[in-house]
Amino acid sequence: MTMKWAIAAPFFDIDNIDTANWLEPFVPGDAHEFQLIPRQKPLPKWHDRKSKFTPIDDWLVYMRQAADALNSDADGVITVFPQVASAVGLQQKLRFSNKPVVAWLFNVGTCRSGLRQKLARASLSQVDHFVVHTRKEIELYSQWLGLPANRFEFLPYQVPEIPIEYGEERKTPFIASLGSAHRDFPTLFEAVKKLNIKTIVATGQGAVEGLMIPEQVELPFGISKEECLRLGQQARLNVVPLQPKEGVTAAGQVTLVEAMIMGRPLIVTNFYGAEDYIIHGETGWLVEPNSLESMTEAIDLLWHDDALRQKLGENARAYAKEHFSDPCAGRHLERILNEVAENRNTLANAKLQWAK
Template identity: 35%
Template sequence: MKWHVLTPFLQARHELWMTEHLQRHQFNIVPAHYLHDPLRARASLSDWGDFMRQNARAHRESRRTEGLLTAFPPLALTAAAMKTLTRRSGPLVAWTFNLGGLYGGLKQRLASQVLRSVDAFVVHSRQEVRNYSAWLDLPEDRFHYVPLGRELQDPWLEEDREQPFVLAMGSANRDWPTLLKAVQGLGYRTVIVAPARTLEGLALPPQVEVLSGLSREACRALCQRATLNVVPIANLQTASGQVALIEAMMFGRAVVATRCPGTEDIVRDGENGLLVPAGDAPALAERLQALWLDAAWRARLGAAARVHVHAHLSVAAECARMQVMLDRWA
């Protein structure tokens, strides 16, 4: 089967994605030819125009029976619309179908109608299978859980024992109010890496420092040096915070995360990390304090976390699942 690949992050045909590791299929990268702000909360009209033009190029370059493989919901939505309008018969697979939240009204009804032409949705949490199925009024067997994979990297820095700190990173659906309440009484130095706008209007305890605009390498360095990594989430409908969570675990660091879609599939509470109820500042403070005072426990959780990531959450593991998925149409 020949597939035409549409992602917002591949800018040229020679750039590589997971598809380079797959067999028995051909892949045509349809370049994005645009650069959107990844931190923007919503796509603009101009952004949607870019998505439509990318899909139009894919349709010009493909036969009606060939497949379309998209990454992220906006390209899946525009591809589904064009598939319906042009009456394509080839499969449409929507990889990494992850919305920041579920909405209602006209937008929901429109999405439900347009996305019926998607043959398979790939999501990165088990809960999303049920939630998206109900939200779109589509059968659950149209949705497939595939754990998110990351390029594996070995740690190169040790925990900073001279100036210990709690670290929380991210921009989408972070529960900063609960984190701030939890660390306020503890007094531990806390570093938050996030766009400043996401903390507007919040009172920061004196020991909290906010950093923005850091490079990926700088974020990974902080992740390794931190005494504790925290992923506080304010989203109980769809998956959020998985990248920050997986990378901390990949480096063998102890993590505390909100129990929610996505984290529940990655963290085995008490085995490779700790989970706390959503919005429960006292529970979060209790877990942070317990880990802060017990270096041996942190080391055990971190070691188990690293083993889990290497075994189940690598790009190679996600590629193997993509191979199985696309082979349905081989």
């Protein structure tokens, strides 16, 4: 029997829904069908956001999307990102819905106590399966939400194949550092200043506010995603410097996975689950948190070792294709949907037997 799933993701909107897709084309077999549920308004661009918190107006859009998913004729709901999962959970409470829910790419950023925790526990208690993207998040979210750990599963963050359209810039080589969340730019800036290496940092203005910017660093604010990927491909090194902060659950996965799938030699601070993605010395280079010495030594080593950079880049691309690709994630999604459907059937049969 075929099971139909509604997919509610913030990157589906009424303007792109006719051409949008996610992992559904990569789910093998014919046991599951899918229907995409759009937002009524496009998701704001990340560099246009004025707050790190989701505003009330955007929550109303999520609630409408959640209602549309539950009102559909689908047998279950797949959500992408925690806001959509929470909105679906609240709608379920209001209408006493019992549709199974799979929450994919569940990363709340910070596990805060108080009202936020109470709302999260209330809205997410009925989610059947959470997919998180670092192993540490299993324990963090299990405790934060008061749910059993077996409802959470670690799967690596996946990205679509990225075309390799640019070669390394050899006349004026540079380091690229992309992204904003919880970045340790002070340590990176000190390292490249000490080594006198040109570095291009594509980030939001808030991530470098108040910092002294050395002459070796360029900050092209507001550039497009395509421009970021170009910089990543042209750079001699990609660096993801991460700053440990209390309560933060994960950071940097998108940037490091994209660098790996593009086959770029990569240096990452060993925090926020970086070791779940990188095999040190084989698919990338891990450095100690808050260590100028460790960062400087790593950059100096890889900057001058062509053979090591080539090895890391080739290994990273091969590893990413095997573990971080859409087809790989599609196979995991099929397995999870099968397990959720089977568990629901088992529970329904048990209730039927008890009623008799």
